[in-house]
Amino acid sequence: METIRDKSFEEIYNHILGEVQRGSVDRKHPFHLCFLSTINNSTGFPDSRTVVLRKVDRDGFVLRVHTDVRSEKIKHIKFCCNTHLLFYNQKAKLQVRLSSIGEEVQDEELKKEVWSQAQDISQRCYYVPHSPSTEIDTPFLNSEIDTTDQTLGYNVFSILEFKVFELDVLELNYEGHLRANLKVNDGKLEKSVWLMP
Numbered sequence: 001m002e003t004i005r006d007k008s009f010e011e012i013y014n015h016i017l018g019e020v021q022r023g024s025v026d027r028k029h030p031f032h033l034c035f036l037s038t039i040n041n042s043t044g045f046p047d048s049r050t051v052v053l054r055k056v057d058r059d060g061f062v063l064r065v066h067t068d069v070r071s072e073k074i075k076h077i078k079f080c081c082n083t084h085l086l087f088y089n090q091k092a093k094l095q096v097r098l099s100s101i102g103e104e105v106q107d108e109e110l111k112k113e114v115w116s117q118a119q120d121i122s123q124r125c126y127y128v129p130h131s132p133s134t135e136i137d138t139p140f141l142n143s144e145i146d147t148t149d150q151t152l153g154y155n156v157f158s159i160l161e162f163k164v165f166e167l168d169v170l171e172l173n174y175e176g177h178l179r180a181n182l183k184v185n186d187g188k189l190e191k192s193v194w195l196m197p
């Protein structure tokens, strides 16, 4: 089993970059899903939720996620861009925690391009008539979706980007757990230390 014990910090960083990037392109990779945490400005508490990792720009270490513009997480990020992404690969016993600065993409051309490439089943999520978190009288049914509604679909589709500035990497290991903290600036490794796990 591959371990980060014998790797240099640069190698660890590249390994994590590679794994996260694989997560964005391989639906079966454990990093395809991650847990995004934001600061809820109404309660002051952090909020976490599962999201699909859609794209990774390795050069600047920027992660991309799709969401509904009406969702709470967007409000949180607009209030406070400090965000956190958590990954776990059970087989590799590898936890990756990413501290990031989140923002909503404003580039309409990019949004149009990404929307046009999305599968029908993914696009359908954006035709739900109520905003996420709206209180409803009865549980939602897909039959309520009207994919011809011109006010929905693309109009509520949103792209979030997260620029990573710190990684906390923990690998569980029989000989001793390994934990490294890596600070990055614009995708370049700046400072690295081993930490007690």
Ligand SMILES: Cc1cc2nc3c(=O)[nH]c(=O)nc-3n(C[C@H](O)[C@H](O)[C@H](O)COP(=O)(O)O)c2cc1C
Residues within 6 Å of the ligand: 033, 047, 049, 050, 051, 052, 053, 065, 066, 067, 068, 071, 072, 073, 074, 132, 133
């Ligand atoms: C497996 C799984 C994948 C999900 N992927 C996404 C996603 O990519 N984008 C998204 O906005 N919500 C996704 N969700 C729903 C969120 O976890 C969350 O319930 C929803 O976005 C509302 O969150 P919010 O009110 O905090 O904004 C996913 C949920 C699950 C269980």
